[in-house]
Amino acid sequence: MSAAREARDTRVVRDIRDRADLDVLLRRFYTEAFADPLIGPFFTEVAGTDLEAHLPGITDFWERALFRTASYGRDAFAPHAALHAVRPLTAAHFGRWVQLWRATVDGLHAGPRAERAKAQGERIALALLRRLAGPDAPTGGGDGGFVPLATLRLRTAAV
Template identity: 85%
Template structure:
């Protein structure tokens, strides 16, 4: 059937798809973001920022973050919040480092790659990296390590994801 995707497992344990299509709109973003944040919330490195420090309610968070990504990828006007403020509050409570942002980028890339291929998927990954680097610089200063080396982003090839719950 057209649009149907067959899930298979890749070597990283993330469900992959055969002939994945590009991110098509808000519905695709909602699925992508739920998958991503489900992983992020349970990640040993960054999960505590969502669950313990911020006490984030995933169901309340998803519509707002979907608005953000819909604006970033499709140029809609649906998001009008300050995306930096919550991250500054987290950083004040428990400092965020390049390793935290690097892990976020790893999970983001793996989730996008597991579900989508195409120009918007590539733009989503590039935009995620730009946002992570910009936030890290604003939080930790312009000299913060943001790529490679000690304390910098970890290469995606080093990533091993758990299989999501069925």
């Protein structure tokens, strides 16, 4: 086993504890999301998102969602609706967002708050998709639940 892999395998993974943890998590997530070929253009081309300007507000959002400590008085739906008006957001886009979000959380944290962050991310993705595309929008799941693309690919491979 290489020294790098051994170091990675023995590191202690802890739960999301505070705003500083959220800052690291969100920076890593958005770095990946901006570079992603499927959803990156929504951030870089359509919205022209400046990560440093975006980060404090999105950190407030997640701090409120996970710790109930920050105030977040913005409309989280409005920017997504504006993007959707320019280039439609689909279940594939939200599924990819969920994949990246879950992978980023799992890569940095483990525990009840990490699990809540992943579950909340899926709920948010589904809610946004349904508000943007309508309540009957395809979500990838036969039972009406939101199914991330990774799960769909696994189901397809098993058939």
